[in-house]
Amino acid sequence: MIKIYLTGMVIAALVLGLVATSNSDSAAQSSNFDKGQVGEIETIxxxxxxxxxxxxxxxLSALEEKEEAERAAxxxxxxxxxxxxxxxxxxxxVLGNPEGDVTLVEFFDYNCGYCKRxxxxxxxxxxxxxxxxxVLKEFPILSEGSVDSAKASIAAANQGQYLKFHAELLNNRGTNDRSAALRAASNLGLDLDRFEKDMEAAETAKLIDETKELxxxxxxxxTPAYIIGTTLVPGAIGVEGLREVISQARATN
Known part of the structure; x- marks a missing residue:
């Protein structure tokens, strides 16, 4: 109700402006309405x-469309x-073709159900x-366990096992946290001492902070959020939806 009331006030203000603009004495005289005239206009x-x-x-629909267009720009x-x-x-x-003609960037969280699906x-x-x-971007926003999982994936990357580790966590139906990350690292035969050291490295935290800032x-x-070409795709839209955006990006290359 408040939104409708405010919208009504906006419309009233617009009408006042239109009436003033159509006044033969020009828009500059819009402040010349006396209280009685303003009251009549408000009643109308x-x-x-x-x-x-x-x-x-x-x-409201037009306003939402305008705001969406402004945000997209x-x-x-x-x-x-x-x-x-x-x-x-x-x-x-970086996965796929390093010299590919279109780049898909995914921002994801290891505890995001939509990311897993x-x-x-x-x-x-x-x-x-x-x-x-x-390009996969670690964007842990859901929990401290998500942060630990992101750090762990970077540590796995340092041992050349990023993709396998990434798949281990995203295939985990439970919560991903430090314990889950250590189990995954053990399953993959990683050097656990090095793995934990790399998880706590300042450079690892820096990489995650940079992605969050970006x-x-x-x-x-x-999450998930995709950037394909110059288009931001928020949410999981399915493989066909992604293919369509990729095709559009190729058409503009």
């Missing part, structure tokens, strides 16, 4: 809105501004698209 606006309440829905600008940071990654975190989509894309380059600068608020 109120009566019109009461008789045609559906206009409020139209105005801001995101596109940010993607261009931070393109180097978006496309770069340690070698072990979306992993087969990425696998299917890599198996069927020889010109796709994929996501904030772009406007990413959840």
């Amino acid at each position: 606006v109120r009566d019109y809105l009461l008789a045609n309440p559906e206009i409020l829905r139209e105005v 801001q995101i596109a600008t940010a993607i261009e501004q931070y393109s180097d940071e978006i496309l770069s990654a340690p070698a072990s975190m 979306a992993m087969p989509d990425l696998t299917a894309l890599l198996e069927t698209d020889e010109n796709l380059r994929v 996501a904030t600068n772009i406007g990413i608020q959840g």
